[in-house]
Amino acid sequence: MGNKNYKSKINRIRSFALALIFIGFVVMYGAIFFRENVILVLLFMGLGLLCIILSTVVYLWIGMLSTRAVKVVCPNCGKLTKMLGRVDMCMYCNEPLTLDPTLEGKEFDEAYNKKSKA
Numbered sequence: 001m002g003n004k005n006y007k008s009k010i011n012r013i014r015s016f017a018l019a020l021i022f023i024g025f026v027v028m029y030g031a032i033f034f035r036e037n038v039i040l041v042l043l044f045m046g047l048g049l050l051c052i053i054l055s056t057v058v059y060l061w062i063g064m065l066s067t068r069a070v071k072v073v074c075p076n077c078g079k080l081t082k083m084l085g086r087v088d089m090c091m092y093c094n095e096p097l098t099l100d101p102t103l104e105g106k107e108f109d110e111a112y113n114k115k116s117k118a
Contacts, residue, residue, distance in 0.1 A: 008091040009084045010066050017058040024051030072097060 028048030
């Protein structure tokens with residue numbers, strides 16, 4: 001099966017939250033270039049802080065969401081992983097997973113998690 005660099009939904013959201021932290025720090029460091037202008041320094045520091053606060057909110061949200069995730073044993077690597085939706089990837093080996101018997105054997109497609117696609 002061609003995985004096309006799919007990642008587990010939980011890992012993808014956690015990576016996004018981590019990226020927000022680094023973006024926030026880079027934006028804050030950008031304030032160094034505008035030391036003479038207090039307004040721009042405050043703007044850059046505020047935007048950086050906003051990115052870090054948003055990251056905290058995303059981490060809280062995915063933490064709450066992962067408590068509702070279904071825990072399954074991956075048939076490929078044998079590790080316990082969490083699934084969100086009808087189809088997801090193993091968090092460790094990127095094996096396509098599904099709990100829907102009608103999707104077994106079909107090519108992995110994240111669109112199966114949308115209500116409109118059957």
